[in-house]
Amino acid sequence: MRNNFLEIVRKVDILFIGCAFLLLAPVLTVQRTNDFIIFCIFVLAYNLLYGFMGRLSFGHMLYFGVGAYASALTAEHLSANPFAAIAVALVAGAGTGILLGPITVRTTGACFALINLAFNQVGYFLALIALAKWTGGEDGMAAFFDNIWIFDLGNRYVVFGFSLLCLLLVVYIMKRLTSSSFGILLRTIKENETRAKFLGYNTFRYKLAAFVISTTLSAFAGALSIINYTYVTPSFIDTTRNVEVIFASLIGGSASIYGSLVGGISYMIISNYLPKYIQRWEMFLGVALLLLVFRFRSGLWGYISETVEKYALKGARE
Amino acid sequence: MIDTIAYGLTIGGILYIISIGLSLTFGTMRIVNFAHALVYTVGAYVLVASLSLFNGHFIAASVVAVLAVIPLAYLIERYVIRRLYGESIDYAIIATYAVLLIGVDAIKWIWGAIPIPLSDPVGKAWNILGVELPLYRIIIIALSICVFFILELFFKYTIVGKIVVAGLEDKEAVRSLGIKVDRYFSLVFVIGSCLAALGGVLYAPITTVHPYMGFQVLLLCFAVVLVGGLGSMRGTFLSAFALGMVMAVTGRFWGPAAETMVFVVMAIVLIFKPIEV
Numbered sequence: 153m154r155n156n157f158l159e160i161v162r163k164v165d166i167l168f169i170g171c172a173f174l175l176l177a178p179v180l181t182v183q184r185t186n187d188f189i190i191f192c193i194f195v196l197a198y199n200l201l202y203g204f205m206g207r208l209s210f211g212h213m214l215y216f217g218v219g220a221y222a223s224a225l226t227a228e229h230l231s232a233n234p235f236a237a238i239a240v241a242l243v244a245g246a247g248t249g250i251l252l253g254p255i256t257v258r259t260t261g262a263c264f265a266l267i268n269l270a271f272n273q274v275g276y277f278l279a280l281i282a283l284a285k286w287t288g289g290e291d292g293m294a295a296f297f298d299n300i301w302i303f304d305l306g307n308r309y310v311v312f313g314f315s316l317l318c319l320l321l322v323v324y325i326m327k328r329l330t331s332s333s334f335g336i337l338l339r340t341i342k343e344n345e346t347r348a349k350f351l352g353y354n355t356f357r358y359k360l361a362a363f364v365i366s367t368t369l370s371a372f373a374g375a376l377s378i379i380n381y382t383y384v385t386p387s388f389i390d391t392t393r394n395v396e397v398i399f400a401s402l403i404g405g406s407a408s409i410y411g412s413l414v415g416g417i418s419y420m421i422i423s424n425y426l427p428k429y430i431q432r433w434e435m436f437l438g439v440a441l442l443l444l445v446f447r448f449r450s451g452l453w454g455y456i457s458e459t460v461e462k463y464a465l466k467g468a469r470e
Numbered sequence: 471m472i473d474t475i476a477y478g479l480t481i482g483g484i485l486y487i488i489s490i491g492l493s494l495t496f497g498t499m500r501i502v503n504f505a506h507a508l509v510y511t512v513g514a515y516v517l518v519a520s521l522s523l524f525n526g527h528f529i530a531a532s533v534v535a536v537l538a539v540i541p542l543a544y545l546i547e548r549y550v551i552r553r554l555y556g557e558s559i560d561y562a563i564i565a566t567y568a569v570l571l572i573g574v575d576a577i578k579w580i581w582g583a584i585p586i587p588l589s590d591p592v593g594k595a596w597n598i599l600g601v602e603l604p605l606y607r608i609i610i611i612a613l614s615i616c617v618f619f620i621l622e623l624f625f626k627y628t629i630v631g632k633i634v635v636a637g638l639e640d641k642e643a644v645r646s647l648g649i650k651v652d653r654y655f656s657l658v659f660v661i662g663s664c665l666a667a668l669g670g671v672l673y674a675p676i677t678t679v680h681p682y683m684g685f686q687v688l689l690l691c692f693a694v695v696l697v698g699g700l701g702s703m704r705g706t707f708l709s710a711f712a713l714g715m716v717m718a719v720t721g722r723f724w725g726p727a728a729e730t731m732v733f734v735v736m737a738i739v740l741i742f743k744p745i746e747v
Contacts, residue, residue, distance in 0.1 A: 202560075206560075261559040262496075262559050262563065266696060267696075270693065271733070271737070273729070274730050274733050274734065277726070277727070277729070281727075282730075391689075432575055432579060434571050435571070435575040437571055438568040438571035438572035441567070442568045444564075445564055
């Protein structure tokens with residue numbers, strides 16, 4: 153009975169997620185919920201690599217930043233149509249993934265993390281100094297978009313609705329991806345890549361595909377955040393901000409879509425409200441990370457689902 | 471020309487001194503240690519604090535700075551790194567990064583976030599082929615070469631060094647001889663941390679001392695370790711000086727690109743020689 157109920161909930165989970173964010177909006181203000189939604193998209197994109205494929209990237213801000221700068225530059229030079237900006241950002245994200253992927257995905261573990269970090273540093277340098285003529289360097293640049301049809305981007309509610317739709321779309325894509333045979337293969341690579349190879353799969357191709365999907369979705373999140381903020385600065389590609397998304401995926405529980413969402417929301421709540429009360433906020437973040445690593449590996453969502461399962465088992469026994 | 475070479479060798483020497491610890495930690499414990507940057511920063515800050523204590527006597531202050539990080543290194547090893555032996559490498563990265571965050575915030579709490587400039591402790595300059603070179607930089611180069619040879623002798627002729635080298639090759643085999651390998655590894659960790667603090671001390675007068683100084687250097691040191699081969703002492707030595715020269719030469723033509731060029735070189739090396747971890 154209870155299992156049936158859970159299954160029905162799982163089928164319409166996109167509706168539930170949508171409702172949850174709609175409920176969050178009046179509590180947190182619409183502008184802030186927008187941030188939350190965009191960050192959740194980024195965490196989802198990140199988790200395709202980290203949670204499902206087991207590759208910890210320490211430089212994912214690069215792909216986020218590529219999307220952000222691509223859309224801002226499109227608005228400045230090509231067309232003020234926001235959809236064109238998003239399309240260019242997606243292409244740029246995918247292009248970066250295809251360009252860097254063959255180098256990065258061959259490595260594992262620490263090497264993968266550090267090589268991404270190195271590329272991120274290069275990207276940060278390009279945005280901050282080398283291409284400062286176009287990107288505006290440290291001051292960044294503003295991006296103005298036209299209003300297309302009903303998409304009046306000056307209106308926060310419209311931006312909110314649009315971002316929410318994008319998030320639901322990404323959740324849907326991720327659900328399809330991770331439950332497909334492709335997703336299962338990614339998990340196999342995480343568990344034991346040699347065995348996957350032994351079964352006859354060309355794992356390089358699948359890893360590259362996952363990497364490119366992840367970079368594209370990250371760039372998507374970057375583009376959305378430009379539409380939300382209407383300006384871009386080098387902080388969108390800053391290497392030191394990588395810890396945010398790692399923390400979010402750890403806090404939520406990495407190998408799960410709901411976990412990513414829970415993690416994204418929890419991280420944003422912590423980072424938005426905690427600095428008001430605790431001055432030594434980096435220290436808190438460090439202690440929380442240590443606790444997560446040593447005590448709660450499965451994260452918040454893992455903890456919740458374990459507890460629910462335990463009670464469900466108890467109920468079944470009675 | 472000569473000052474570019476001298477600058478490259480100086481940077482290379484400092485990078486080498488800092489990278490040894492990272493390389494050894496990786497070789498012995500299979501752990502990427504972000505907390506190394508914390509030790510480096512603490513070394514520089516203790517130097518600043520003890521300089522005023524010793525009325526600007528640089529050598530005494532730097533000895534204090536190098537020794538002061540021993541308890542810190544021991545704590546990090548005992549309570550964070552030892553618990554991560556044999557675990558997934560991701561957790562080690564995250565945990566040591568967390569230690570770095572905590573430490574940097576503590577430094578900001580104690581000393582504030584304002585950069586502290588230090589003056590050249592030697593102050594004299596040598597005239598080599600018509601170019602004025604600060605004596606301090608020449609001392610750094612000489613010191614790093616000394617460290618290299620001392621470590622070579624240490625790993626070749628002392629029993630502790632031999633055990634560590636054997637442990638790098640095959641940990642289980644050494645353990646089955648009844649040797650507590652982990653204890654020697656933590657000794658190596660402390661030595662590496664002391665060298666990182668020494669690097670911080672030496673580099674402090676060339677740049678400024680600020681809480682985030684570790685992040686920058688750490689990235690460069692990762693590049694050194696990856697290019698040199700993880701756990702390889704001689705490889706680290708060579709790649710440190712090579713990348714130092716890359717920085718100096720790039721910096722001569724276009725200053726801001728110096729550090730980025732190191733990562734470009736690293737990427738190129740990794741394309742042709744991927745490391746299986």
